[in-house]
Amino acid sequence: MKTNRFAPRPDLKIYLDGELVPAPDAKISVFDHALLYGDGVFEGIRVYNGRIFECQAHLNRLFESAAAIRLEMPVTREELVAAMEKSVKANGVVNGYIRVVVTRGVGTLGIDPQRSACPSLIIIADRIQLFSPDLYEKGMAIITAATCRNHPNAMPPRIKSLNYLNNILAKLEAIQAGCEEAVMLNHEGYVAECTGDNIFIIKDGALRTPPPYAGLLLGITRAVIIKLARRRDIAVQEMMLTRHDLYMADECFLTGTGAEIMPVTRIDNRVIGSGVPGAITRQLLADFVEYRSQ
Ligand code: PMP
Numbered sequence: 001m002k003t004n005r006f007a008p009r010p011d012l013k014i015y016l017d018g019e020l021v022p023a024p025d026a027k028i029s030v031f032d033h034a035l036l037y038g039d040g041v042f043e044g045i046r047v048y049n050g051r052i053f054e055c056q057a058h059l060n061r062l063f064e065s066a067a068a069i070r071l072e073m074p075v076t077r078e079e080l081v082a083a084m085e086k087s088v089k090a091n092g093v094v095n096g097y098i099r100v101v102v103t104r105g106v107g108t109l110g111i112d113p114q115r116s117a118c119p120s121l122i123i124i125a126d127r128i129q130l131f132s133p134d135l136y137e138k139g140m141a142i143i144t145a146a147t148c149r150n151h152p153n154a155m156p157p158r159i160k161s162l163n164y165l166n167n168i169l170a171k172l173e174a175i176q177a178g179c180e181e182a183v184m185l186n187h188e189g190y191v192a193e194c195t196g197d198n199i200f201i202i203k204d205g206a207l208r209t210p211p212p213y214a215g216l217l218l219g220i221t222r223a224v225i226i227k228l229a230r231r232r233d234i235a236v237q238e239m240m241l242t243r244h245d246l247y248m249a250d251e252c253f254l255t256g257t258g259a260e261i262m263p264v265t266r267i268d269n270r271v272i273g274s275g276v277p278g279a280i281t282r283q284l285l286a287d288f289v290e291y292r293s294q
């Protein structure tokens with residue numbers, strides 16, 4: 001068998017259904033519906049200075065995602081926080097990342113979720129792979145993908161589910177174009193979000209971002225940026241945006257747990273604004289750095 005150079009560090013301790021186990025032993029069944037059908041939910045959370053960032057907001061979103069697919073959480077909110085803290089401590093994570101995964105559990109080969117009785121809880125606390133620092137200074141080049149975002153009446157993007165193929169198809173387009181992110185339009189052609197990030201533009205001094213009904217994941221970082229912008233009396237407009245609005249923006253940036261605030265300076269090879277990260281983007285990035293260290 002081929003050795004996998006992306007295999008996790010063997011000394012990593014993974015929380016699996018109540019126990020901390022070494023990464024090579026952290027395994028779930030081939031009959032888990034998460035594997036068979038992508039039936040499950042997850043969260044990606046930052047740890048800054050040993051503290052779980054925006055913990056309540058992440059818990060709310062996770063429990064809501066689970067409720068949306070009628071998945072009974074195997075732990076309470078308090079138990080989950082305790083388990084996350086245990087994983088963070090066991091792996092010596094001070095500044096890093098937590099991945100919480102809840103699977104539907106082992107079941108029969110059919111899709112019926114009622115025929116799988118026991119959800120599994122997995123927690124991975126590790127270092128985080130960051131974008132290179134010069135991208136934050138120069139800004140990222142992105143594309144708009146031909147793959148549109150899942151229709152909200154088919155697979156609501158607000159559910160952070162284990163089925164990310166829609167995003168992966170768009171990510172493949174980005175990679176093909178030599179980029180790291182892609183904007184996904186919704187089924188009506190309006191901007192929704194990127195494959196793993198939300199998107200903002202600045203136009204005439206106002207901050208604009210697609211509203212929830214555009215069909216997007218309500219990002220935790222998105223909410224923080226909206227709060228920080230309001231604190232600075234920057235007008236925040238949740239409104240439908242077209243690709244034209246992106247091209248004509250004065251500034252553009254992405255938000256996400258992994259990326260934090262990533263300036264965008266090119267979309268589909270068109271230069272955005274002055275071609276360098278804009279003043280408001282840099283201000284909000286600085287505010288975010290201060291906020292996360294509080
Ligand atoms: N949209 C999608 C599709 C995502 O997967 C994510 C999270 N990686 C985001 C937006 C950003 O959300 P958050 O700020 O909560 O990480």
